[in-house]
Amino acid sequence: ANTRFGMSWEERINEQSRQMTRLASVSLALNANSPSPLRLTYGMELGDLQGNRKTMHRYSIEFTQRPGPNQLFSLSAGNVSWQRLRDQNIRKDNWTFRMEYQLRF
Numbered sequence: 001a002n003t004r005f006g007m008s009w010e011e012r013i014n015e016q017s018r019q020m021t022r023l024a025s026v027s028l029a030l031n032a033n034s035p036s037p038l039r040l041t042y043g044m045e046l047g048d049l050q051g052n053r054k055t056m057h058r059y060s061i062e063f064t065q066r067p068g069p070n071q072l073f074s075l076s077a078g079n080v081s082w083q084r085l086r087d088q089n090i091r092k093d094n095w096t097f098r099m100e101y102q103l104r105f
Contacts, residue, residue, distance in 0.1 A: 007025070008023070009023070021046065022045070057080070060077065062075070075100075
């Protein structure tokens with residue numbers, strides 16, 4: 001009762017360029033009824049352009065504490081990683097970390 005689960009699926013087809021993209025994602029919120037839930041997400045994108053396939057995976061974890069009268073705290077980490085074909089200027093793994101703390105007085 002304190003957990004929420006969500007899924008999505010999308011398929012895009014461009015008949016002129018013969019490009020197809022499939023997007024899928026799953027999300028899970030733990031302690032969803034509390035003011036400070038923990039969120040986990042995973043997403044995958046599959047692209048096919050004239051036989052060349054690209055696969056991208058995205059996953060993240062996020063915690064946002066319920067704001068108090070004088071403070072705010074948020075923490076998140078995520079990664080975007082590529083499989084198979086990718087552009088030369090894009091790294092295989094791309095990590096993102098974020099911490100936000102605010103104290104009001």
